[in-house]
Amino acid sequence: MNPPHQHRGAAVAEPVQVPISALEHHTYCPRQAGLILLEDAFADDAATVRGTILHERVHTPGHETRPGTKTLRALPLWHDTLGLTGVCDVVEIRRRTITPVEHKSGRYQPGGPGDVQVAAQAMCLEAMFDTTIDTAVVWSATDRRRHEVAVDAALRATVEATTVAVRAMLTAAALPAAPADKRCRRCSMAESCMPKVLAGDRRYRQALADLYRTPTDEPPTPT
Known part of the structure; x- marks a missing residue:
C-alpha cells in the first residue's frame, strides 16, 4: 500500500x-x-x-x-x-x-x-x-x-x-435493508439474511426498538 x-x-x-x-x-x-x-x-x-x-x-x-x-x-x-x-x-x-x-x-x-x-x-x-x-x-x-x-x-x-x-x-x-424479491430465491444467503422477516416488517422494527429501549426513552409517567 x-x-x-x-x-x-x-x-x-x-x-x-x-x-x-x-x-x-x-x-x-x-x-x-x-x-x-x-x-x-x-x-x-x-x-x-x-x-x-x-x-x-x-x-x-x-x-x-x-x-x-x-x-x-x-x-x-x-x-x-x-x-x-x-x-x-x-x-x-x-x-x-x-x-x-x-x-x-x-x-x-x-x-x-x-x-x-x-x-x-x-x-x-x-x-x-x-x-x-x-x-x-x-x-x-x-x-x-x-x-x-x-x-x-x-x-x-x-x-x-x-x-x-x-x-x-x-x-x-x-x-x-433486505430486498425480499425474486433475487432471494436464488441467493445462498437467504437463510442468514431472513428477507421475508426483515423487509418492511413494521412489527420487527418495533420489536427491535423495544429491545434496545433505555429508561431515558420511556415516556414520563402521568402524575
Whole structure:
C-alpha cells in the first residue's frame, strides 16, 4: 500500500479499499455484499460450490505461453485512485491488447453483475499497465463460451458509482435493508439474511426498538 499523500504538511488518509468481488455482490444485492463484508457471513449452495471448483485451477497463480498470447492466472490487481483491490482469474496479453477474463459457473447475464466485476478488472489493468482496454470477457461454464463485454463509458461510470456505494457501506458499517424479491430465491444467503422477516416488517422494527429501549426513552409517567 502506498503511503498517504502529503498536502500542506498534513497526511491525507487513503480511501477505504474495496474488494473488486464486492462490486459483483453489491450489484446483485447490496444486502448480500453487506453480509459478506460486514458480518463475514457466507453460505454455500450448489451454485457456489460449482463456482469454487471452477476457480480452483484459475486461482492457482501461474502463466502459459502459446503463439501470440501469454496467459496469466490469478493476477493481483489494484487501482490507487479508485481504491480497488482484487485478483483477476485470467489475463490474456497479446501484442497490442490486454484482456481480463472472468470465469463464472452459471449462465451469463448480459449487463449483469459479472460485467461490472470484469470492467473493474479492466480499469485496474489500465492503471497498472498504462494502457486502454475496450473489451473484457466473461467465460460461462454453463454456456461453455466466452462473452465479450464492452468496457464503455456507461459501464465505467457504474463501476465508479458502485465502488463509492460499497465504500460508504463499509465506512458506515451499516447493513443494507433486505430486498425480499425474486433475487432471494436464488441467493445462498437467504437463510442468514431472513428477507421475508426483515423487509418492511413494521412489527420487527418495533420489536427491535423495544429491545434496545433505555429508561431515558420511556415516556414520563402521568402524575
